[in-house]
Amino acid sequence: MNTSIKILIVAALAVTVVAAVALKKGKPVTYSSAATPTVTATAASPDTANTAAVANAKLPKLLDLGATKCIPCKMMAPILAELKKEYAGRMNVEFIDVWENEGAGKQYGVEMIPTQIFFDATGKELFRHVGFYGREDILGKWKELGVDLGGNNPVGIVRETPVAADTRPREQVCFMCDGDVNAKSRTVVKGQAEQRVLCSPHCYFIYFSSIVGADLKAEDAKVNVADWSSGNLVAAPSATYLYGMDAKGRATVRAFADKDAAIKEQQANPGNLVTWDVLRSKELATRCAFCDRAVYPEDACAVKFGTTRGYDCCTHCAMGVAARLKQNIEVEAKDGLTGELIRVKTLDGQIAALEPATTVAWFGQKKGADGKWVSAGCFKQGFFVSEDNLKKWLDARPPMTGRQITIAQALADKMKLTPEQIAKACKLGECK
Ligand SMILES: [Zn+2]
Ligand SMILES: [Zn+2]
Numbered sequence: 308m309n310t311s312i313k314i315l316i317v318a319a320l321a322v323t324v325v326a327a328v329a330l331k332k333g334k335p336v337t338y339s340s341a342a343t344p345t346v347t348a349t350a351a352s353p354d355t356a357n358t359a360a361v362a363n364a365k366l367p368k369l370l371d372l373g374a375t376k377c378i379p380c381k382m383m384a385p386i387l388a389e390l391k392k393e394y395a396g397r398m399n400v401e402f403i404d405v406w407e408n409e410g411a412g413k414q415y416g417v418e419m420i421p422t423q424i425f426f427d428a429t430g431k432e433l434f435r436h437v438g439f440y441g442r443e444d445i446l447g448k449w450k451e452l453g454v455d456l457g458g459n460n461p462v463g464i465v466r467e468t469p470v471a472a473d474t475r476p477r478e479q480v481c482f483m484c485d486g487d488v489n490a491k492s493r494t495v496v497k498g499q500a501e502q503r504v505l506c507s508p509h510c511y512f513i514y515f516s517s518i519v520g521a522d523l524k525a526e527d528a529k530v531n532v533a534d535w536s537s538g539n540l541v542a543a544p545s546a547t548y549l550y551g552m553d554a555k556g557r558a559t560v561r562a563f564a565d566k567d568a569a570i571k572e573q574q575a576n577p578g579n580l581v582t583w584d585v586l587r588s589k590e591l592a593t594r595c596a597f598c599d600r601a602v603y604p605e606d607a608c609a610v611k612f613g614t615t616r617g618y619d620c621c622t623h624c625a626m627g628v629a630a631r632l633k634q635n636i637e638v639e640a641k642d643g644l645t646g647e648l649i650r651v652k653t654l655d656g657q658i659a660a661l662e663p664a665t666t667v668a669w670f671g672q673k674k675g676a677d678g679k680w681v682s683a684g685c686f687k688q689g690f691f692v693s694e695d696n697l698k699k700w701l702d703a704r705p706p707m708t709g710r711q712i713t714i715a716q717a718l719a720d721k722m723k724l725t726p727e728q729i730a731k732a733c734k735l736g737e738c739k
Contacts, residue, residue, distance in 0.1 A: 372420060386442045421439065444715075518734070534546070552578070
């Protein structure tokens with residue numbers, strides 16, 4: 308690297324990590340000098356042969372000026388490689404290392420890296436962006452610039468009407484998770500106007516953690532749980548709970564009106580006997596880092612931000628952590644069908660890494676009273692390692708409606724939310 312180039316790392320702001328690197332130059336270089344780049348300008352780049360082909364092909368070009376050792380540049384590399392492959396013959400994608408090739412940095416008037424320059428097919432500069440730039444944003448920008456790259460982005464699966472209606476009686480469908488209601492673990496919240504049926508005390512606590520400004524005493528007075536032995540409803544605070552664990556390490560909760568019956572059950576199914584208050588503190592111990600709902604870590608996505616680890620109730624909430632905390636996050640999600648591990652890393656509110664790259668998201672949506680499509684809730688969202696897995700998952704859910712989206716879109720949807728919308732996320736009657 309030429310010693311005349313001094314590299315200054317722009318202090319990463321606590322709020323938005325502007326991970327671009329400044330190239331301090333002796334004299335200022337204006338951007339206009341890069342308006343008409345020529346092929347020879349990049350003669351020293353490792354991509355020379357390809358560059359020559361670029362000029363002949365007369366294709367739009369995405370030029371990324373960076374360095375192999377700068378962190379945001381490194382994170383751009385797989386995105387550029389993917390675009391280069393996917394849009395071969397329709398867009399040229401080129402990378403120039405300006406630490407190795409100082410001339411190119413000057414030629415294009417680059418002051419910070421990475422810098423991406425968008426050229427039309429005639430070589431005219433249309434736009435430039437400084438800093439990390441995600442795949443979806445790059446493609447979106449081309450569209451905005453009016454450059455048609457010949458859509459290779461299939462819409463994916465869209466299901467506006469259910470394949471088959473859900474014919475289960477309402478009282479047999481859990482208000483929270485849509486699962487079947489087991490008569491032995493049924494939990495009922497008696498409101499003034501209507502009652503809500505939940506499949507289990509666990510879904511009740513998810514419900515409870517979704518109420519804005521819940522009054523504990525008032526809410527407790529409304530809850531009834533089925534006695535595990537008889538199926539009869541009893542006031543939740545009066546029951547004894549056998550809190551055990553299934554083979555997968557997931558909590559099991561059985562309610563008993565009669566403590567002796569609970570002790571008897573404990574011999575067959577080991578666990579701790581706890582009161583409603585203790586059960587509540589256990590159930591509310593782990594919360595979604597985005598929407599604050601109660602979660603079981605075994606069911607949740609794991610999210611890492613800085614040195615902190617948290618959990619999310621669903622894959623889409625996991626993306627929301629980047630928006631809520633304005634931090635870069637790393638998510639470990641599970642394929643909705645097979646449980647296969649999916650890893651997502653974000654940088655500056657964009658997807659920086661996705662494993663496997665074929666991962667797609669399902670955004671469960673339903674039509675609201677006003678005819679507009681709204682989120683169908685956390686239980687109807689998911690990530691899948693392939694579109695094939697998503698198809699199989701949907702085949703098993705005929706009443707499901709919604710659409711397939713990219714992981715970048717799932718993140719972008721969350722990044723658009725205002726702080727007020729984030730505060731109301733997943734809250735009953737507030738989640739829009
Ligand atoms: Zn449920
Ligand atoms: Zn959540």
